Amino acid sequence: MKLAVIGAPTSAGAFAPGQEDAPDALRAAGLLDALNAAGRDVVDRGDIPRFRWRVDRDEPRAMNAAAVVDGVHAVAERVEAALRAGEQPLVLGGDCTVGVGTVAGAVAAGAEPRLVYFDMHPDLNTPGSVPDGAFDWTGVAHMLDIEGADDRLAGAGPRRPLLADDDVVFLGADPEQCTPHERAVIEERGLQLLGVDAARRAADGRPYLVHFDVDVIDFSDEPLSENTGRGIGVPFDAAFAALDVVLAGAIGVTITELNPHHGADLRRFVDRLAGAYRSAAGQAIR
Numbered sequence: 484m485k486l487a488v489i490g491a492p493t494s495a496g497a498f499a500p501g502q503e504d505a506p507d508a509l510r511a512a513g514l515l516d517a518l519n520a521a522g523r524d525v526v527d528r529g530d531i532p533r534f535r536w537r538v539d540r541d542e543p544r545a546m547n548a549a550a551v552v553d554g555v556h557a558v559a560e561r562v563e564a565a566l567r568a569g570e571q572p573l574v575l576g577g578d579c580t581v582g583v584g585t586v587a588g589a590v591a592a593g594a595e596p597r598l599v600y601f602d603m604h605p606d607l608n609t610p611g612s613v614p615d616g617a618f619d620w621t622g623v624a625h626m627l628d629i630e631g632a633d634d635r636l637a638g639a640g641p642r643r644p645l646l647a648d649d650d651v652v653f654l655g656a657d658p659e660q661c662t663p664h665e666r667a668v669i670e671e672r673g674l675q676l677l678g679v680d681a682a683r684r685a686a687d688g689r690p691y692l693v694h695f696d697v698d699v700i701d702f703s704d705e706p707l708s709e710n711t712g713r714g715i716g717v718p719f720d721a722a723f724a725a726l727d728v729v730l731a732g733a734i735g736v737t738i739t740e741l742n743p744h745h746g747a748d749l750r751r752f753v754d755r756l757a758g759a760y761r762s763a764a765g766q767a768i769r
Contacts, residue, residue: 486523486760487565488515490530491558491577491584495550496618500536501742502709506575508743512750514575517757522764528565531557536578539616546616548635551580555639558584559591562735566592576739578619578709579606580636582694585737586626587640589692598626598646599685599729601654602696603716605665605676609633612664619709619740623651629668648672654685654725655699657715679717682725686732693733695726696740697752706745707752723755730763 490506518525531554539546558574558581565572566589574585579602589596600606606623609631610616618625618636625636628644637643656676661669669676677685679699698708701716716722730736738756743749 485570486518486525487528487561487568487570487572488518488525489528489558489561489565489572489574491554491574491581492530493534493550493554493577493581494536495534495547495554495578496580497536497578497709498615498617498619499709501744502576502578502740503533503535504743505577505741506530508749509575509741509753512753514753514756517753518760521757521761523760526570528561531561543616544614545610545618545633548618548633551618552635552639554581555584555587555636559588559640562588563591566594566735571733572735574735574737576737576741579622579694579696579739580618582737582739583622583626583636583639583645585692585694585735586645589735590645591641594690594734596734597650597652597688597691599652599654599691599693599733600656601693601699601725601729603655603657603660603699603710604696605653605656605661605669605674607665607668608662609664613662624668627651627672648674652685652691653677654682654729655679655717655722660715679721679725682728686729690734691732693726693729693736695736695738697738698740705747705751707742707747708740708745709742710740711745719751719755723759726759727762730759733763
């Protein structure tokens, strides 16, 4: 199966600019060549329109909402096209809202996927529950259409809600990093947070999409993410050991929150990501 690389150079939903440069930086670090060398037949489907974060003074609790929704629609169109062509999408974000587009595109293509949400945060906030106006950590709340979701983002896909509670598996989320609102939603809806050592449990079941937020990796180990928290998350190698497992059953992958301006060794990331795809192919064959 061909691997369709889709760039989503947008930080519209972020806390600050930087993530919009990730797709170009990953390509410059040799991602496509590394994937080819790992035995994947890669087709580059190009980038959606670029958007660099800026302060939105008109909607301080829902900054850049129109651009966020535009990005979701653009990603969804390319993901749907890739899946209908029999390709496996690999979406390079961008902030976490691009993952809403990946799910929307898969649903539009006729899939009924689960979502393995591999992220230090469950992203269950709403514009009313946090004061910063960033959609970045609200994506799952909008896919589940929880109370307080913004109609524009919650309704951006082919159905509302995009996913049911039992369609989402949270992998790597740290309860101590959850907001009070997120903890309340988790308790109310009976959602379960799995540690990275439970990757095989996360991968059990019907076909799924993987959302991989690089902030699950401790910034002190490799400074990849927009979130610069140090001493939280898991080591680089532990994160990729889990990714090796969940990639084997994935019908598509989204990578988010990578800020290439923080000094990470992107070649290390690229090589390990290509290795994860090689490992996944080997597991699928067995």
